[in-house]
Amino acid sequence: MSTELSESQDLNGLEQATDGTSRLTDICSGTVGNSMASIAEYYAGKSVLITGATGFMGKVLVEKLLRSCPEVKALYILVRPKAGQSMQQRVSDMMKCKLFDRVREDNPDFYQKIIPISSELTQPGLAISPEDVEKLSACINIVFHCAATIRFDEPLKHALQLNVIATQQLLSLAHQMHHLEAFIHISTAYANCNRKHIDEVIYPPPVEPKKLIESLEWMDDGIVRDITPRLISDRPNTYTYTKALAEYVVQQEQHRLNIGIIRPSIVGASWQEPFPGWIDNFNGPSGVFIAAGKGILRTMRANNDAVADLIPVDVVINLTLAAGWYTAVHRLVNGKTPGSLSRCEWLILGREGGRNPLEQAFRRPNANITSNYLINQYWILVSHKFPALIYDLILRLTGQKPQMMRIFNRLHKAIGLLEYFSSQDWEWNSENMSMLMSQLTPEDRKTFNFDVRQLNWPEYIENYCIGTKKYVLNEDMSDIPAARQHLRKLRNIRYTFNTLLVVFIWRVFIARSQMARNIWYFVVSLCFKFLSYFRASSTLTN
Ligand SMILES: CCCCCCCCCCCCCCCCCC(=O)SCCNC(=O)CCNC(=O)[C@H](O)C(C)(C)COP(=O)(O)OP(=O)(O)OC[C@H]1O[C@@H](n2cnc3c(N)ncnc32)[C@H](O)[C@@H]1OP(=O)(O)O
Numbered sequence: 001m002s003t004e005l006s007e008s009q010d011l012n013g014l015e016q017a018t019d020g021t022s023r024l025t026d027i028c029s030g031t032v033g034n035s036m037a038s039i040a041e042y043y044a045g046k047s048v049l050i051t052g053a054t055g056f057m058g059k060v061l062v063e064k065l066l067r068s069c070p071e072v073k074a075l076y077i078l079v080r081p082k083a084g085q086s087m088q089q090r091v092s093d094m095m096k097c098k099l100f101d102r103v104r105e106d107n108p109d110f111y112q113k114i115i116p117i118s119s120e121l122t123q124p125g126l127a128i129s130p131e132d133v134e135k136l137s138a139c140i141n142i143v144f145h146c147a148a149t150i151r152f153d154e155p156l157k158h159a160l161q162l163n164v165i166a167t168q169q170l171l172s173l174a175h176q177m178h179h180l181e182a183f184i185h186i187s188t189a190y191a192n193c194n195r196k197h198i199d200e201v202i203y204p205p206p207v208e209p210k211k212l213i214e215s216l217e218w219m220d221d222g223i224v225r226d227i228t229p230r231l232i233s234d235r236p237n238t239y240t241y242t243k244a245l246a247e248y249v250v251q252q253e254q255h256r257l258n259i260g261i262i263r264p265s266i267v268g269a270s271w272q273e274p275f276p277g278w279i280d281n282f283n284g285p286s287g288v289f290i291a292a293g294k295g296i297l298r299t300m301r302a303n304n305d306a307v308a309d310l311i312p313v314d315v316v317i318n319l320t321l322a323a324g325w326y327t328a329v330h331r332l333v334n335g336k337t338p339g340s341l342s343r344c345e346w347l348i349l350g351r352e353g354g355r356n357p358l359e360q361a362f363r364r365p366n367a368n369i370t371s372n373y374l375i376n377q378y379w380i381l382v383s384h385k386f387p388a389l390i391y392d393l394i395l396r397l398t399g400q401k402p403q404m405m406r407i408f409n410r411l412h413k414a415i416g417l418l419e420y421f422s423s424q425d426w427e428w429n430s431e432n433m434s435m436l437m438s439q440l441t442p443e444d445r446k447t448f449n450f451d452v453r454q455l456n457w458p459e460y461i462e463n464y465c466i467g468t469k470k471y472v473l474n475e476d477m478s479d480i481p482a483a484r485q486h487l488r489k490l491r492n493i494r495y496t497f498n499t500l501l502v503v504f505i506w507r508v509f510i511a512r513s514q515m516a517r518n519i520w521y522f523v524v525s526l527c528f529k530f531l532s533y534f535r536a537s538s539t540l541t542n
């Protein structure tokens with residue numbers, strides 16, 4: 001708690017500061033009696049509602065609950081039909097996923113505990129049928145709200161609809177639940193990325209959500225698009241803006257519900273559970289690793305003095321389940337911040353590349369990280385645009401449709417959206433997380449481990465890259481020799497191309513002019529003298 005604020009404590013142990021922030025202190029001083037149930041014991045016999053269960057983090061949450069809390073009574077998951085697939089089809093596909101292999105081994109009937117509820121979160125009442133509302137009201141004990149749009153370029157209206165209005169509606173539903181013990185909301189560490197130091201507090205919202213919702217209601221999409229930059233102001237995108245509003249909306253319910261907020265940073269592949277390297281999407285670092293591994297991404301802007309706040313998905317989920325247990329038992333509002341007690345350097349992220357090559361790379365993987373805008377632009381021109389132009393030219397000449405420039409334009413758009421996060425540094429306070437860790441029994445500390453200080457970053461990043469290869473691109477590890485062979489072919493093409501380029505430059509520019517020849521001989525003799533000098537000095541030192 002910062003000393004300069006004058007604060008008064010409310011009934012829930014949540015303190016209201018004069019600057020409008022709310023923070024917790026009781027949590028930090030809270031102690032857990034020996035008689036308190038372990039995490040798995042707590043979830044035994046409980047009915048859990050999960051939104052976003054078909055998403056990246058939601059799936060890991062479902063899997064971990066089923067595996068490590070086998071006595072959990074039922075998992076109600078809100079799912080919508082999508083891309084021509086019914087809700088049932090989607091859920092049965094999800095359960096066939098490799099992620100669930102370990103649960104399947106332990107309990108082949110695990111799917112019986114999963115109860116899908118049809119819901120479209122952008123619809124009034126979340127489009128849940130009255131019968132389902134009744135069912136949920138009667139039995140749910142804990143809610144985990146993971147669903148959100150995480151796209152950085154989402155139009156404001158849609159981001160507001162899903163990240164804020166749907167959260168409000170879910171909170172209304174939560175009020176009807178007779179046996180609710182905890183409501184856990186997944187936010188993001190970057191909800192307040194317009195600040196350099198982020199505390200475990202809910203900051204005042206950039207605008208009163210109710211007013212914004214009312215005003216956007218009558219505006220057409222064009223007007224909303226025009227005013228979006230003014231509204232989001234010093235935040236980089238509609239995602240972080242609406243997640244900040246959602247935190248405020250959740251906080252408004254602090255007196256009536258037991259609320260926990262988790263703020264993960266950049267969530268990456270799993271570290272250990274259910275197996276290392278599990279990942280299923282192109283978001284954030286995954287897309288970067290893939291683009292770099294395919295030899296498409298050769299340069300990216302990141303601040304090497306900063307650290308990458310990457311956190312494995314299994315760590316976030318362990319923390320989330322522990323927070324659910326703690327929030328329910330202590331009946332306190334709590335705020336959790338991101339997890340990086342140990343933080344990863346950008347250079348470690350950048351180093352992984354060619355060890356487990358991807359198939360059919362465009363060029364040899366060799367991505368550079370630079371913090372300098374101009375150097376980055378130079379490499380974009382030389383290493384991205386120029387090869388793309390040549391490749392497209394070859395495609396055109398062979399009667400095919402050019403495509404490389406289009407791919408690079410998409411890549412530049414995506415990387416441009418990530419740069420805000422890779423070229424800055426934030427400081428987060430994570431006392432609540434350390435406190436929570438101290439409250440776990442030794443057994444829970446193993447089963448629901450979220451202490452990333454034990455994480456070996458280079459090994460984790462290597463597993464992460466293997467994970468993107470196996471689970472995102474569906475490439476076979478047995479094809480690695482062929483991928484290496486392909487890279488050797490690309491290297492030979494590069495040598496041949498460079499040699500031809502030198503010969504071309506010589507023939508066109510140097511061989512034709514006396515002055516150019518003189519300059520050329522001068523540069524070559526200078527290089528030769530330097531080489532001789534270094535050879536002589538190294539012989540001397542030996
Ligand atoms: C130099 C090396 C080493 C350095 C490494 C380190 C890098 C770290 C980077 C820093 C990350 C910072 C993340 C910020 C963290 C905020 C955390 C959060 O709270 S929130 C969490 C963070 N949130 C985010 O990260 C969201 C960020 N993403 C977005 O906002 C959008 O995806 C977009 C605007 C970037 C592109 O939109 P758009 O152009 O409309 O494209 P769509 O998305 O619609 O995809 C279309 C299709 O393409 C597919 N595909 C996609 N990518 C790739 C790829 N790289 N390749 C191949 N394919 C790819 C995709 O599967 C899809 O296929 P299909 O389904 O159609 O078959």
Ligand SMILES: NC(=O)C1=CN([C@@H]2O[C@H](COP(=O)(O)OP(=O)(O)OC[C@H]3O[C@@H](n4cnc5c(N)ncnc54)[C@H](OP(=O)(O)O)[C@@H]3O)[C@@H](O)[C@H]2O)C=CC1
Nearest residue numbers: 052053054055056057120121122146147148188264266267
């Ligand atoms: N991934 C990351 O790096 C980080 C994520 N977070 C937060 O974690 C949470 C989960 O993120 P993540 O799992 O990565 O996101 P995903 O995009 O993988 O999953 C989003 C989930 O929300 C559901 N959803 C989206 N729109 C709707 C809708 N209209 N109706 C019903 N369901 C909908 C999706 O369902 P469907 O399958 O039907 O589309 C999906 O299950 C989010 O709240 C995010 O803000 C925070 C920090 C970092």
